[in-house]
Amino acid sequence: MNGLERAEAEGAEPTRCGFVALLGAPNAGKSTLTNQLVGTKVSIVSHKVQTTRAIVRGIALEGPSQVILVDTPGIFSPKRRLERAMVNTAWTSASDADVVALLVDANRGIDENVESILKPLAEVKRPRALILNKIDMIRRDTLLELAQKLTERLSFERVFMVSALKGDGVDDVRTWFAEKVPFGPWLYPEDQISDAPMRMLAAEITREKLFLRLHDELPYRSTVETDSWKELRDKSVRIEQTIFVERESQRKIVLGKAGATIKAISSESRAEISEIIEAPVHLFLFVKVRENWADDPERYREMGLEFPHGD
Numbered sequence: 001m002n003g004l005e006r007a008e009a010e011g012a013e014p015t016r017c018g019f020v021a022l023l024g025a026p027n028a029g030k031s032t033l034t035n036q037l038v039g040t041k042v043s044i045v046s047h048k049v050q051t052t053r054a055i056v057r058g059i060a061l062e063g064p065s066q067v068i069l070v071d072t073p074g075i076f077s078p079k080r081r082l083e084r085a086m087v088n089t090a091w092t093s094a095s096d097a098d099v100v101a102l103l104v105d106a107n108r109g110i111d112e113n114v115e116s117i118l119k120p121l122a123e124v125k126r127p128r129a130l131i132l133n134k135i136d137m138i139r140r141d142t143l144l145e146l147a148q149k150l151t152e153r154l155s156f157e158r159v160f161m162v163s164a165l166k167g168d169g170v171d172d173v174r175t176w177f178a179e180k181v182p183f184g185p186w187l188y189p190e191d192q193i194s195d196a197p198m199r200m201l202a203a204e205i206t207r208e209k210l211f212l213r214l215h216d217e218l219p220y221r222s223t224v225e226t227d228s229w230k231e232l233r234d235k236s237v238r239i240e241q242t243i244f245v246e247r248e249s250q251r252k253i254v255l256g257k258a259g260a261t262i263k264a265i266s267s268e269s270r271a272e273i274s275e276i277i278e279a280p281v282h283l284f285l286f287v288k289v290r291e292n293w294a295d296d297p298e299r300y301r302e303m304g305l306e307f308p309h310g311d
């Protein structure tokens with residue numbers, strides 16, 4: 001009996017869980033909307049993280065559903081290698097998500113950023129919603145005109161008109177997301193939800209430091225996981241992370257001579273995490289060999305940054 005059948009047999013409502021990718025130009029209101037969707041239950045990634053990585057921004061709960069809001073980096077004309085990787089990641093996370101929502105600042109309308117999203121978005125074969133935000137700032141006829149223009153360009157399963165700032169229309173968006181995510185167990189236990197986004201972000205930061213240093217020597221599929229995140233009494237945070245590599249030889253590379261490489265990665269990562277969470281951080285890094293982890297699709301899906309082949 002699987003989880004779904006068991007829940008039905010017990011008369012309980014089966015749980016749902018899935019990813020929603022929020023796409024939108026910088027300033028469209030992704031943070032504001034996420035905060036509203038997530039409500040007071042969950043603390044949210046600091047807004048100081050401007051170059052948002054492919055990362056869980058927040059987790060919204062609605063009835064039996066856990067809706068994991070995945071952020072996408074707001075970079076539209078990538079120049080550097082890392083930026084290209086991030087844009088690539090944005091579209092990969094959109095294609096991996098169960099639902100994709102395009103958030104448009106209705107007051108700005110269709111600018112070049114929106115233009116640059118529309119075309120690749122057509123290729124993402126996922127249920128799509130259009131969310132027109134900041135409706136408190138514009139006239140109704142202008143809004144309807146914009147909705148019509150956008151839906152002529154691309155079809156959407158639903159069109160929402162919201163004011164993320166005031167919270168108007170946000171409940172409908174949450175309800176729709178909750179209905180669209182597939183049946184399945186919750187990925188985050190309720191007691192971990194509040195720091196899940198920070199755990200993921202911290203893992204991404206270490207992963208970035210790892211790659212900046214070792215991209216020539218490491219397969220891009222190495223992953224980092226945050227094993228524990230504890231706030232100590234003095235307000236500092238103790239974080240334990242594991243770097244997973246595929247082979248013993250790679251483990252040695254990550255460690256470096258007398259541990260010099262991992263020490264450098266750790267201190268860079270610690271400094272950045274500490275800056276973001278505005279608290280002292282004690283970071284403990286472990287390196288483990290995990291064979292065939294790349295065959296584990298669950299893990300693969302949970303992780304963020306993915307560097308394109310041959311880049």
Ligand SMILES: Nc1nc2c(ncn2[C@@H]2O[C@H](COP(=O)(O)OP(=O)(O)OP(=O)(O)O)[C@@H](O)[C@H]2O)c(=O)[nH]1
Pocket residue numbers: 024025026027028029030031032033050052074133134135136137162163164165166
């Ligand atoms: N009037 C109005 N302002 C809004 C609304 N939603 C967001 N804003 C404002 O728009 C600005 C940008 O909102 P954010 O939520 O930070 O936008 P974002 O898309 O997360 O921005 P980046 O993370 O920098 O890409 C902020 O000043 C918000 O207060 C809305 O519904 N109405």
